[in-house]
Amino acid sequence: QVRLVESGGGLVQAGGSLRLSCAASGSIFSIDTMGWYRQAPGKQRLLVATITPGSSTNYADSVKGRFTISRDNAKKQLYLQMNSLKPEDTAVYYCHSFATDYSGQGTQVTVSS
Numbered sequence: 001q002v003r004l005v006e007s008g009g010g011l012v013q014a015g016g017s018l019r020l021s022c023a024a025s026g027s028i029f030s031i032d033t034m035g036w037y038r039q040a041p042g043k044q045r046l047l048v049a050t051i052t053p054g055s056s057t058n059y060a061d062s063v064k065g066r067f068t069i070s071r072d073n074a075k076k077q078l079y080l081q082m083n084s085l086k087p088e089d090t091a092v093y094y095c096h097s098f099a100t101d102y103s104g105q106g107t108q109v110t111v112s113s
Contacts, residue, residue, distance in 0.1 A: 002026040002102050004095045009107030016085050020107060022078040022095030030073040032099040036080045038091035038109075048093070049080060063089075085111045 008020040020036070035050040049069035050058045057069050068081040078095055092106040 002028065002032075002097050002100045004097060004102065004104035006093065006095050006104045006107040009093060009109045011110045011112065012085055014085060014087055014111055014113050016111070017081070017083045018085065018109060020080040020082065020093055020095075020109075022104060024076040024078065024095075024097070026076075026100075028097075028099055029076045032097050034069075034071060034078045035096045035098065036069060036078075037094045037096055037103065038089075039094070039106075040088075040091040043091075046091075050098075051078070082109070085109075087111045087113045 003025040005023045012018055031053050033050060033052050036048045037045050038048050039045045046060055048060050048063055049067055051069045051071050066084045070079045090111050092108050094103040094106045096103045
């Protein structure tokens with residue numbers, strides 16, 4: 001059974017940076033494609049970034065060049081480095097396991113203008 005716990009969210013000014021972390025439990029992390037979703041109030045959920053077991057990555061157009069997804073299979077950790085943050089990046093960010101179609105509880109990111 002997979003358990004995902006996000007951390008690292010908070011309040012930051014526009015142009016600032018945050019690094020989100022996701023601690024995963026379970027035995028399949030190293031062979032699981034992982035991702036980060038975000039959802040802002042009144043908006044559809046957006047798939048922000050994905051990373052395969054071999055560390056191939058993909059990003060939503062709105063975050064390309066600003067966000068970097070990475071993983072540490074030995075530590076069962078997923079990361080999202082977010083730079084040059086914009087107010088429109090404000091949302092709850094969720095770590096997601098595609099093998100189990102399971103997301104964590106989320107961490108709030110708020111970017112002030």
